[in-house]
Amino acid sequence: MTISFSACLAAAALVLLIFLRRYDGDRRRFGNAVLLGLCSLLLLAGSFVALSHLHRPVTRTVAAGVAVGTAVGAMAIAGFLLANGIRMIRTEGGRPANLLSLLAGAAILGTLGLLAAAAQVDSGLLRAVATTVLFLAGYLCFLFACFVGYAALYQQVAVRRPVDFVVVLGAGLTDGSAVPPLLASRLDRALALYRHQRARGRSPDLLVSGGKGSDEQVPEAEAMADYLRRRGVPDSHLVQECASTSTEENLKFSRELMERLRPGSSCVIVTNDFHAFRAAVLARRAGVRGEAAGSPTAAYYWPSATLREFAAVLATYPLTNLGAGGLVCAAGVWAGWHG
Template identity: 50%
Template sequence: MFTYAAALVFLVFCIRVVLDPRRFSNAVLLGITVALVSVSAFVRPPLPPASLRTAALAACALLVAGALALAFFLMANGVKMVRREGRRPGNLLTLLTGLAILGFLSLLGTAVAGRSTTLVRVAAFSAPPVGYVSFLFLCFLGYALLYGRLPRRRNVDFVVVLGCGLVGGSRVGRLLANRLDRARRLYEAQAARGNPPLLVTSGGQGGDEELPEADAMAAHLVAAGVPEDRILREDRSRTTEENLLLSKKIMQELKPDYRCVVVTNNFHVFRAALTARRTGVRGQVVGAATARYFWPGATIREFVAVFLHYPKINLGLCLVLGLLGLVAFR
């Protein structure tokens, strides 16, 4: 039964990816497929009760060990982030997430030991929402990795580069330079085929910046050998959504039936793709390299942003699941 259900869900997943890969529901369908396959492998062939209990305990032990390993990895990464990037709130995210995982495991351990009725109730309320959020995060992570490897159109009309802030108010930093270098390589590869695209540098001027990000990005591309007449500047946006909306306006004015590719960093690809779909941009998103130590915290931030984009649904489900957990363990 579970095998047939997994096959059906996977078929729906494949169809939806072909129709439009820029959907978060694709990530959920992929997660459901993996979950059904796992359950199918677990229950077939039928095991005697003693073996089933042993397998269940082994699975729980594996989950706990994995969660502990993840917690310590995130805390170590958080310390590295603070040392290299400073103590800004965003740089503390991996450290705090690791501590939160340890705290939750301690809560579960105390609840299982049955030492406190209050803690048992707290664990019963918190476990289902934590499971839901963890499932969504794994879906997000797995599909984000897959989306970044999907094939793209070889020829496009525009390459849009999303800005991400200037270092010292005027200089292109490493994250942004990686985006620009990826965009330049895309430009050169298509130009070699005789059809050079236009590049759109997208980014306005922040309160602590001396010039619009678009101007600094264009200067970086010109210095790298891109002809200045192949660069367009969108210098008013402040957010990813504005980046895409204002760049879309530029592209539509020049070519109503345009096709484009959007360049950002790899940790930002899937959320940028979701935003591109929501804003009606006709193109897929590709990623540029990011330092390994920076990637975990940035990925968690991206997931939180996607999760909170639908606050009523996600927070409402967390509350309902928590209440159901309380009722089940009364």
């Protein structure tokens, strides 16, 4: 079966229309990211088909260049992730969440090694395993590209509409009671949004959300409120939610508090940039009326944090990803045995 350029273009246009309609309805959907990625993939496929029709030898050269570039790029990314993982451990400690860059880099190198071995050894089983791993890696890489690309697009959404609350999601405290730089970045962004709203005649409250961890002396919300109070926010504009222990609880308990204080209220949710899109996805699922805004994060922290957020988003849709992953693995086994 030959796929035409016009068919790819028509499919891309249809997917784009669906994306635009869903994006206009609610920006906070991971499905939007997948649709935008699929549209881009169809356009790339269509371009390649058009090139093959115009000049087949050039197409083979381009395909070979893409294959080599992908392999070299994968090795470069693996090296970067390994180096970043080592820095994360040295800077932030050896907690499991800080190992993600290191593990991702090792996984990429392992996949490349498995593919090289399958190309050298005449074994149907090894070929099937390698092809399955390759297909699954491709599926995850596609979703990760969708996640990163759409999260960057989502961050460009300016918070202009009036809101009743500026909600700040908590993070761990330093020495049990002090606001660390990561959390201070969120609070500073929230304070800027709060002042922006007040400068335009609105009167939002700052709602700080975060409970007391086992290694903390005070609830995160209390430390956050003190930080904002020292920067001129009056107590009458500060609301504390001191019971939550996760992002899901941050949003659930904050919604309940906002509904009690101002029924039907809207908000903007402030967190770090790597966390903003997942916070928006969870806010939608929790019934919170509001978009998420991100504050800057140290560059070395971003890769590991983004991988963590991506894994958490995948876990938010377990049945979808298990089903799709199973189909991808089945396709890989079939292609490996019959290739």
